Amino acid sequence: MTIPIFDSPIARRLKDVKNIVIVLAGKGGVGKSSVSTQLALTLHNTQNARVGILDIDLTGPSIPRMLGLDGSEVHQSAEGWVPVYADGTERRLACMSVGFLLKRRGDSVVWRGPKKNAMIRQFLSDVRWGALDYLIIDTPPGTSDEHLSLMEHLAPLHSRLSSIIVTTPQAVALADAMKCLSFTRNVNLPVIGLIENMSGYVCPCCGEISNVFSTGGGEAMAMRENLRFLGALPVDTELVTLLDNEETPAMDEGQSVVPDGVPPSPETGQFPLLNRYKQTPSFTLFQAMVEKVLPALPVS
Amino acid sequence: MIEVQHAPSIPNPPSIPSNAPSIAHELAGKSDACSGCANQEIWTGSCAPPHSLRMNDIKRKILVLSGKGGVGKSTFTAQLGWAFAADEHKQTGIMDVDICGPSIPTILGLTREEIHSSASGWSPVYVQDNLCAMSVGFMLPSSHDAIMWRGPKKNGLIAQFLKDVDWGSLDYLVIDTPQAQSGIDGAVLITTPQEVALQDVRREIDFCRKVGIRIIGLVENMAGFVCPGCKNTSQIFKPSTGGAKRLAEEMNIELLGSVPLDPRIGKSADYGVSFMDEYPDSPATTAYLDIIDRISAILDQK
Numbered sequence: 001m002t003i004p005i006f007d008s009p010i011a012r013r014l015k016d017v018k019n020i021v022i023v024l025a026g027k028g029g030v031g032k033s034s035v036s037t038q039l040a041l042t043l044h045n046t047q048n049a050r051v052g053i054l055d056i057d058l059t060g061p062s063i064p065r066m067l068g069l070d071g072s073e074v075h076q077s078a079e080g081w082v083p084v085y086a087d088g089t090e091r092r093l094a095c096m097s098v099g100f101l102l103k104r105r106g107d108s109v110v111w112r113g114p115k116k117n118a119m120i121r122q123f124l125s126d127v128r129w130g131a132l133d134y135l136i137i138d139t140p141p142g143t144s145d146e147h148l149s150l151m152e153h154l155a156p157l158h159s160r161l162s163s164i165i166v167t168t169p170q171a172v173a174l175a176d177a178m179k180c181l182s183f184t185r186n187v188n189l190p191v192i193g194l195i196e197n198m199s200g201y202v203c204p205c206c207g208e209i210s211n212v213f214s215t216g217g218g219e220a221m222a223m224r225e226n227l228r229f230l231g232a233l234p235v236d237t238e239l240v241t242l243l244d245n246e247e248t249p250a251m252d253e254g255q256s257v258v259p260d261g262v263p264p265s266p267e268t269g270q271f272p273l274l275n276r277y278k279q280t281p282s283f284t285l286f287q288a289m290v291e292k293v294l295p296a297l298p299v300s
Numbered sequence: 301m302i303e304v305q306h307a308p309s310i311p312n313p314p315s316i317p318s319n320a321p322s323i324a325h326e327l328a329g330k331s332d333a334c335s336g337c338a339n340q341e342i343w344t345g346s347c348a349p350p351h352s353l354r355m356n357d358i359k360r361k362i363l364v365l366s367g368k369g370g371v372g373k374s375t376f377t378a379q380l381g382w383a384f385a386a387d388e389h390k391q392t393g394i395m396d397v398d399i400c401g402p403s404i405p406t407i408l409g410l411t412r413e414e415i416h417s418s419a420s421g422w423s424p425v426y427v428q429d430n431l432c433a434m435s436v437g438f439m440l441p442s443s444h445d446a447i448m449w450r451g452p453k454k455n456g457l458i459a460q461f462l463k464d465v466d467w468g469s470l471d472y473l474v475i476d477t478p479q480a481q482s483g484i485d486g487a488v489l490i491t492t493p494q495e496v497a498l499q500d501v502r503r504e505i506d507f508c509r510k511v512g513i514r515i516i517g518l519v520e521n522m523a524g525f526v527c528p529g530c531k532n533t534s535q536i537f538k539p540s541t542g543g544a545k546r547l548a549e550e551m552n553i554e555l556l557g558s559v560p561l562d563p564r565i566g567k568s569a570d571y572g573v574s575f576m577d578e579y580p581d582s583p584a585t586t587a588y589l590d591i592i593d594r595i596s597a598i599l600d601q602k
Contacts, residue, residue, distance in 0.1 A: 026400070026401055026446075027369060027370055027401055027403075028368060028369010028370045028371075028401075029368055029369040029370015029371055029492075029497075030369075030370055033496070059367075059500075059503070060367055060368055060369075060499075060500040060503065062368075062496045062499070062500075065495060065496050065499060066496065107503065107506060112451050113450050113451030113452065114451075116451075141369045141370075141400070141401065142399075142400030142401055143400055143446040143447065143448050144399075144400055144448075144449070144450075144451075144454075145450050145451050147448070148448060148450060168370075170566050170569070170570055171406060171569075171570035172374075172401075172403045172406050172407070172569060172570065173370075175401075175403075175406065175444075176400075176401040176403075178444045179400065179401065179444065179445065179446040179447070180446065181446075182444055182445050182446040183446035183448060186446065186448065187448075201525065201536055203525075203527035203529060203530060203532070203534060204534050205527060205530045205532040205534065206527060206529045206530035206532070208527055208528070208529030208530065210525070210527060210528060210529075210563055211563060212525065212536070212561060212563045212566070213563070213566050214563075214566065214567065214570070235536055237534070237535070237536060237538065240494060240536070240537055240538060241538050241540060243496075244494045244495045244496055244537075244538065244540045245495065245538070245540035245541070
């Protein structure tokens with residue numbers, strides 16, 4: 001047993017979390033949340049691991065929708081907030097997002113720095129994650145208040161931190177990914193590697209590959225910056241549909257569909273989202289990436 | 301050189317009382333359950349104050365907003381600017397205040413430009429005779445360095461930026477940022493067809509209504525993709541919940557149009573050329589032009 005150098009409520013709360021992986025992207029809409037979700041699902045599947053996913057995108061939380069947990073509510077217990085479990089009774093995929101705290105899906109969060117900072121601190125110190133093998137943190141685009149707060153609060157746990165940078169192949173996205181990389185270097189955050197998302201699109205009619213957002217830029221950047229290139233993910237419409245259109249029916253305002261924070265999974269012990277994810281072309285590609293990620297994690 | 305500044309220390313919060321209102325609720329921080337809670341002050345603080353703009357000589361100020369990133373906000377902003385500037389009797393300006401990822405200089409082909417200051421303030425950079433742009437990107441030290449600033453420092457730069465740019469007299473100013481709020485003629489919202497993007501637009505509509513910004517309408521980007529091989533249209537981002545059309549009906553705002561995904565749009569943006577000028581035959585160009593006509597018409601009605 002090592003005694004943590006800094007004893008803070010956050011360090012105490014996360015003492016049983018082995019690895020904390022922060023998913024970053026300079027630009028918005030490049031697929032950070034989709035990568036975070038896929039990482040969580042793949043780890044859950046291949047490792048029999050306990051996975052947590054924390055969505056700190058306070059102004060545009062997408063994780064609840066992607067995990068089919070739209071409209072779920074977070075409950076209070078004596079030991080803190082109970083995360084929402086995406087895999088029903090198995091309870092190996094825990095999720096926390098500001099999306100769960102908003103009353104309606106159309107509510108906006110217009111917060112300034114101190115509020116964001118307080119919210120992030122509460123997410124880190126007050127959620128009852130329990131023991132986790134991996135805690136994946138999905139961040140908002142850019143390098144701003146949220147990222148600085150996160151790094152500050154996680155400083156005592158520095159030896160367990162690592163990050164993955166997501167980009168798309170266009171020049172505008174790559175420029176922002178470079179800024180992200182510069183951020184990780186400034187705050188001394190290890191980077192596991194770079195993922196190029198939306199790298200080409202396969203026409204469902206004729207199979208022709210179109211480079212909708214160009215291609216190859218991510219790999220070139222990884223080479224240039226001496227980063228591990230984890231792989232390229234083409235646009236996968238099956239995945240888009242799966243993550244966008246979950247079992248949970250779109251909620252009408254004021255109507256609660258999900259009782260007690262448990263997702264409506266008819267068969268207990270099953271995880272329909274994972275089963276369906278395994279049928280998408282992205283799953284195989286992502287599994288190969290996770291095989292590159294695992295040996296690079298600070299704690300094995 | 302770790303530039304992480306320490307935030308003013310806020311006392312460590314006890315757990316939120318179980319009967320506390322939702323954080324987004326108007327009673328947040330104000331209900332009885334909150335009194336005495338160390339976090340109370342955080343929730344009762346007011347929203348960012350609107351910055352006052354030095355823009356008396358600007359006829360129309362249009363805000364381009366999107367809840368989610370990467371849906372084509374900056375690309376649309378640039379197209380709108382180029383389209384207004386197609387009328388050589390009109391002066392148009394584009395303003396970009398995205399500190400963490402300013403894309404406007406790249407999209408307009410101005411990455412190497414620097415701004416000049418004169419006695420009357422900072423002068424914008426000219427793309428052509430009647431189209432000028434001002435971006436925070438022109439003022440940042442290096443395009444590769446991350447800007448790691450907290451809110452107050454960013455707000456300071458933005459306030460100065462809005463105050464000190466010498467726009468001169470303009471017919472249109474297209475603003476690629478939510479920070480400017482005063483004297484805005486209206487906002488155009490950009491989305492893509494998936495629910496995850498639409499969710500964020502709902503929040504943006506809520507934001508506009510909260511701060512009293514008139515919504516001109518909604519634009520749906522990346523709606524369908526025409527394969528260059530077989531010419532068939534497929535949906536890359538499926539409108540699983542009815543897309544922008546349903547959202548517009550639901551929220552009672554106008555759907556200005558849908559722009560199909562054309563790989564040449566992104567390429568034009570990377571090279572800093574006007575897509576509509578380069579590819580006048582693309583269905584996306586037609587869609588853009590129809591949308592821009594509609595925006596002009598709505599602005600003229602006022």
